[in-house]
Amino acid sequence: MGTAVKICGLMNEKVLPVIREMKPEYAGFVFAPSRRRVSVATARELIAQLPSETVPVGVFMNETVAAMDAAGRQAGLKILQLHGSESAETCARLRREGWLVWKAFPITSLDDLKNLHRYEVDGYLVDAAGIGGAGGTGKSFPWQWLVGVPLPKPLILAGGLRPDNVRQALEEVAPTVVDVSSGVEIRGEKSPRQIGIFIRKVRNTHDE
Ligand SMILES: O=C(O)c1ccccc1NCC(=O)[C@H](O)[C@H](O)COP(=O)(O)O
Numbered sequence: 001m002g003t004a005v006k007i008c009g010l011m012n013e014k015v016l017p018v019i020r021e022m023k024p025e026y027a028g029f030v031f032a033p034s035r036r037r038v039s040v041a042t043a044r045e046l047i048a049q050l051p052s053e054t055v056p057v058g059v060f061m062n063e064t065v066a067a068m069d070a071a072g073r074q075a076g077l078k079i080l081q082l083h084g085s086e087s088a089e090t091c092a093r094l095r096r097e098g099w100l101v102w103k104a105f106p107i108t109s110l111d112d113l114k115n116l117h118r119y120e121v122d123g124y125l126v127d128a129a130g131i132g133g134a135g136g137t138g139k140s141f142p143w144q145w146l147v148g149v150p151l152p153k154p155l156i157l158a159g160g161l162r163p164d165n166v167r168q169a170l171e172e173v174a175p176t177v178v179d180v181s182s183g184v185e186i187r188g189e190k191s192p193r194q195i196g197i198f199i200r201k202v203r204n205t206h207d208e
Helices: 014-023 039-047 065-075 088-096 110-118 166-173 191-205
Strands: 004-008 026-030 055-060 077-083 100-107 124-129 155-158 177-180
Touching: 004 055, 004 155, 004 191, 014 191, 026 039, 039 055, 039 065, 055 065, 077 088, 077 124, 088 100, 100 110, 100 166, 110 124, 110 177, 124 177, 155 166, 166 177, 166 191
Parallel strands: 004 026, 004 177, 026 055, 055 077, 077 100, 100 124, 124 155, 155 177
Antiparallel strands: none
């Protein structure tokens, strides 16, 4: 199986044709404070139009279990991605409620990689560190830090990925999923063309 793709920060219907054509494995909806934040109602409308192959992921930062559970049910999410300082116990509670949980870890040094082992979750997302741990910065951390380090799986690589560097990331890190937001935007808006190019690069179906 090849590496899966998550296109994060979907906000409106303009991207739906390319999502329906390319069928990325995951689509992300940001509920955390962000310029990409969507309401539960908007997410619900977009999620209802995703192809069946694309799993909807909700991105939260430091929300209560009750708020995430309610938003997740209303919007029709399948995976909750926790991008703040949520504890291992918060993740465990959500899993007991039946949610699949991806925990995001901002990586600023090799030491940060030790945090992954403190959690038992369904995905370990390593990302560059934005303010308060926020993602969607378009910045990357040195992926070489991941090479040869035993890490729990599935591993989701995020932060500063673009169509022109994603093949290198795949070769160096071989993650389970690559997660992109800024790298498929033009002037702050998701670009259907860049989304298509990115997914083709990952699937190695682009013209060299
Ligand atoms: O995307 C955001 O604006 C965001 C805000 C707050 C917390 C998380 C956020 N995004 C999470 C993601 O999964 C992004 O895809 C990931 O951080 C990669 O972003 P980018 O470097 O822009 O590709």
